[in-house]
Amino acid sequence: MGKGILLITGGGRGIGAATAKLAAASGYGVLINYASDVQAAETVVSDIARLGGIAKCFKADVGSEWDVAAMFDFAESMGRLSGLVNNAGVLEQQMPLQLMSVDRWRRVLETNVIGTMLCAREAIRRWAEQPQADDNRAIVNVSSMAASLGAPGEYVDYAASKGAVDSLTRGLALEVAEMGVRVNAVRPGVIKTDIHASGGEPERVSRVAKSVPMGRGGEAEEVAQTIMWLMSKESSYVTGTFIDVSGGR
Ligand code: NAP
Numbered sequence: 001m002g003k004g005i006l007l008i009t010g011g012g013r014g015i016g017a018a019t020a021k022l023a024a025a026s027g028y029g030v031l032i033n034y035a036s037d038v039q040a041a042e043t044v045v046s047d048i049a050r051l052g053g054i055a056k057c058f059k060a061d062v063g064s065e066w067d068v069a070a071m072f073d074f075a076e077s078m079g080r081l082s083g084l085v086n087n088a089g090v091l092e093q094q095m096p097l098q099l100m101s102v103d104r105w106r107r108v109l110e111t112n113v114i115g116t117m118l119c120a121r122e123a124i125r126r127w128a129e130q131p132q133a134d135d136n137r138a139i140v141n142v143s144s145m146a147a148s149l150g151a152p153g154e155y156v157d158y159a160a161s162k163g164a165v166d167s168l169t170r171g172l173a174l175e176v177a178e179m180g181v182r183v184n185a186v187r188p189g190v191i192k193t194d195i196h197a198s199g200g201e202p203e204r205v206s207r208v209a210k211s212v213p214m215g216r217g218g219e220a221e222e223v224a225q226t227i228m229w230l231m232s233k234e235s236s237y238v239t240g241t242f243i244d245v246s247g248g249r
Pocket residue numbers: 009010011012013014015016033034035036037038040060061062063086087088089090111115142143144145146187188189190191192193194195196
């Protein structure tokens with residue numbers, strides 16, 4: 001755990017799980033947060049342990065202030081908190097805006113926007129109490145190409161939530177730069193994970209791949225590699241910026 005603890009929200013599946021495995025292999029102790037799929041999270045923990053890494057998992061709804069505080073307490077009980085990947089995110093059934101309910105918007109914004117802000121706030125508060133403890137503190141937010149493409153006819157609410165994540169990334173990066181905390185975001189394009197099933201189209205990646213200049217969907221590991229570069233000292237002079245991981249789309 002030479003690099004300290006990396007907290008990854010939504011780390012039990014998809015992009016978060018791929019990031020957790022890479023992070024552990026590179027020397028981080030990893031705390032894998034999940035919302036409900038304990039089996040998936042425990043599988044990632046045991047996969048990491050089998051390879052000699054250190055990982056634990058913690059159930060918390062990132063939209064809950066109480067859960068987030070408890071999760072950060074747990075992370076700090078594992079060791080020195082070095083980084084946060086704000087990866088947890090949700091989308092709902094594809095439909096035009098005119099059919100969407102307010103309850104749905106609240107759910108999407110609560111996880112994707114409030115969740116990201118709550119976790120970022122908690123990390124910054126804790127780091128502010130120990131300003132010198134680490135020379136590579138970083139937050140990586142997982143946004144989406146939807147922030148600029150808009151996801152018309154599918155989920156403009158989700159796209160808007162990721163636009164908010166982009167603004168947060170820029171603003172917070174400038175706010176905490178002097179503290180030595182870097183804040184960046186990745187914007188994945190269409191990546192092969194379960195999230196598309198939540199939108200009602202499990203095969204969405206094959207359909208959309210045709211419109212990707214590189215002609216294919218992305219792998220979760222390809223996003224994870226970019227997240228871990230932004231987390232690493234290799235990117236020590238990079239803050240307030242975005243990397244599109246989208247095959248050119
Ligand atoms: P995924 O496979 O559906 O995994 C989502 C993860 O988020 C799960 O681990 C889930 O926990 C967790 N989660 C959901 N709501 C949560 C909450 N309230 N509190 C804590 N954890 C919560 O999705 P993915 O594709 O890997 O997506 C990861 C991130 O990438 C998201 O922010 C997504 O918007 C973004 N992204 C994905 C794509 C893509 O094409 N896949 C493209 C652009 C951006 P459980 O396992 O417990 O359900």
